[in-house]
Amino acid sequence: MNYTLDFTPVIEGLPSLLTACLGTFTLAICGMLLATVIGIGGVVLRQSKIAPLRWLVIVFVELIRNTPFLVQIFFIYFALPLTGIRLDPTPTAIIALGINGGAYAIEIIRGGVQSISKGQMEAGLALGLHKGQVFRLIILKPALRAIFPSLTSQFVLLTLTTSIASAISAYELTSVSQRIESDSFRSFEVYFTVTIFYLVISWLMMRLFALFSARYFAYPVK
Amino acid sequence: MNDIATTAGNTHPMISMTGVEKWYGAFQALKDINISVAKGEKIVLCGPSGSGKSTLIRCINHLETYQKGEIRVSGTVLGHQAKTIDAVRREVGMVFQQFNLFPHLTVLENCMLAPLRALKLSRQEAEGRARQLLERVKIAEQADKYPAQLSGGQQQRVAIARALCMRPQVMLFDEPTSALDPEMVKEVLDTMIGLAEEGMTMICVTHEMGFARQVADRVIFMASGAVVEEAPPAEFFSNPKHERTRKFLGEILGH
Ligand SMILES: Nc1ncnc2c1ncn2[C@@H]1O[C@H](COP(=O)(O)OP(=O)(O)OP(=O)(O)O)[C@@H](O)[C@H]1O
Ligand SMILES: [Mg+2]
Numbered sequence: 001m002n003y004t005l006d007f008t009p010v011i012e013g014l015p016s017l018l019t020a021c022l023g024t025f026t027l028a029i030c031g032m033l034l035a036t037v038i039g040i041g042g043v044v045l046r047q048s049k050i051a052p053l054r055w056l057v058i059v060f061v062e063l064i065r066n067t068p069f070l071v072q073i074f075f076i077y078f079a080l081p082l083t084g085i086r087l088d089p090t091p092t093a094i095i096a097l098g099i100n101g102g103a104y105a106i107e108i109i110r111g112g113v114q115s116i117s118k119g120q121m122e123a124g125l126a127l128g129l130h131k132g133q134v135f136r137l138i139i140l141k142p143a144l145r146a147i148f149p150s151l152t153s154q155f156v157l158l159t160l161t162t163s164i165a166s167a168i169s170a171y172e173l174t175s176v177s178q179r180i181e182s183d184s185f186r187s188f189e190v191y192f193t194v195t196i197f198y199l200v201i202s203w204l205m206m207r208l209f210a211l212f213s214a215r216y217f218a219y220p221v222k
Numbered sequence: 223m224n225d226i227a228t229t230a231g232n233t234h235p236m237i238s239m240t241g242v243e244k245w246y247g248a249f250q251a252l253k254d255i256n257i258s259v260a261k262g263e264k265i266v267l268c269g270p271s272g273s274g275k276s277t278l279i280r281c282i283n284h285l286e287t288y289q290k291g292e293i294r295v296s297g298t299v300l301g302h303q304a305k306t307i308d309a310v311r312r313e314v315g316m317v318f319q320q321f322n323l324f325p326h327l328t329v330l331e332n333c334m335l336a337p338l339r340a341l342k343l344s345r346q347e348a349e350g351r352a353r354q355l356l357e358r359v360k361i362a363e364q365a366d367k368y369p370a371q372l373s374g375g376q377q378q379r380v381a382i383a384r385a386l387c388m389r390p391q392v393m394l395f396d397e398p399t400s401a402l403d404p405e406m407v408k409e410v411l412d413t414m415i416g417l418a419e420e421g422m423t424m425i426c427v428t429h430e431m432g433f434a435r436q437v438a439d440r441v442i443f444m445a446s447g448a449v450v451e452e453a454p455p456a457e458f459f460s461n462p463k464h465e466r467t468r469k470f471l472g473e474i475l476g477h
Contacts, residue, residue: 123322127336128312
């Protein structure tokens with residue numbers, strides 16, 4: 001154990017590590033937004049009267065949840081160009097994160113919707129609202145509130161999963177730290193620092209969700 | 223135009239059910255129901271648990287489908303298309319046993335939602351209506367509270383106001399006081415009595431026989447999915463014709 005710690009390369013690389021955190025945030029936030037859209041849209045299609053649409057959602061969820069994220073992101077980055085769709089690493093990572101997170105979000109949000117009593121739906125319909133309006137205006141918010149803790153953990157996980165985007169050299173914290181590590185060979189110092197960074201990022205995300213929840217779900221329940 | 227058979231003259235009843243039959247799978251929940259309710263008439267529907275009272279009134283606004291017969295609401299045949307169903311639902315208010323207020327909306331927002339979204343009223347108009355009707359159910363000062371902050375009786379009065387905000391022609395009540403603590407039953411019944419006195423057409427599923435005596439034009443007694451007996455309250459209570467009715471009244475009035 002005559003390894004002497006030397007944080008100089010890390011300190012010199014600090015500005016680029018910090019800006020890389022912005023890259024991580026960008027991937028995470030955009031990925032979450034996309035995942036939310038897919039999650040809510042998927043729940044709507046999952047309840048559709050048209051059976052093939054329901055099957056489509058079931059197949060999508062099973063496909064995504066039972067394959068590795070790394071393979072999914074490689075598929076979009078390396079395999080899709082063969083069909084003429086060529087995307088840069090950052091959009092690729094956002095789409096992959098959105099799709100992956102979306103598949104989990106569908107199942108989570110669906111649980112929330114099912115937890116809302118049938119009486120809410122009936123009260124809306126009896127007032128002359130359409131099914132779509134009932135879902136949007138009456139069911140959705142209480143349903144999201146019911147599952148918000150699960151959605152938060154899923155999205156913190158999504159935030160950490162951004163590090164896998166380093167495999168296609170997307171601009172984010174892990175790929176930048178890899179570069180500093182391979183230039184300096186200071187593996188311990190670099191990954192120790194990055195670990196702390198990720199902890200802080202996770203914590204910030206949780207705070208963000210807690211703040212959102214406190215504002216958006218402020219109504220009292222029995 | 224065949225489906226919306228609203229024709230000249232106001233001679234048709236507000237609600238008419240002819241030969242309505244409903245099955246849940248192999249179980250028949252409604253058997254040959256024939257009921258006609260005139261404008262302004264108040265009906266109390268009673269009967270033992272499972273006799274089909276809820277099913278019957280839920281067919282009127284198509285929360286339940288039925289397999290045979292015809293239901294007309296102020297002359298409009300309640301077909302199975304979305305268009306006529308929506309039209310009828312806007313004319314028919316419903317109050318549920320469990321209130322079913324929307325927990326994430328304030329009392330005022332609960333009352334404004336459907337007028338804004340289904341009737342496309344302006345905010346100003348919808349709010350005016352909501353405040354006026356909250357006043358009428360004596361709960362105006364709670365307008366900015368959320369449902370969870372109100373007592374059961376208050377919640378049910380808000381639910382009545384919310385339904386009235388659509389200016390319905392008919393009000394359906396499905397055991398509106400059964401989920402309430404005894405001391406709150408009166409405030410809800412008084413609201414309903416007030417509504418009756420103003421001439422609202424009402425069908426109430428309830429076991430509040432005092433209410434039936436006071437406001438009902440007719441009491442309809444159901445058992446096993448069929449109408450057994452119908453009569454004005456005086457006659458219904460003093461001189462029930464059928465054995466089942468007598469048995470039911472005996473149980474409910476504690477004779
Ligand atoms: N969704 C359903 N599927 C199958 N059977 C049902 C369903 N809903 C109601 N039923 C049956 O239909 C019958 C009538 O039910 P309904 O709820 O109309 O009775 P009710 O007179 O309102 O009773 P209660 O006084 O308990 O409210 C009951 O036997 C009930 O079990
Ligand atoms: Mg019932």
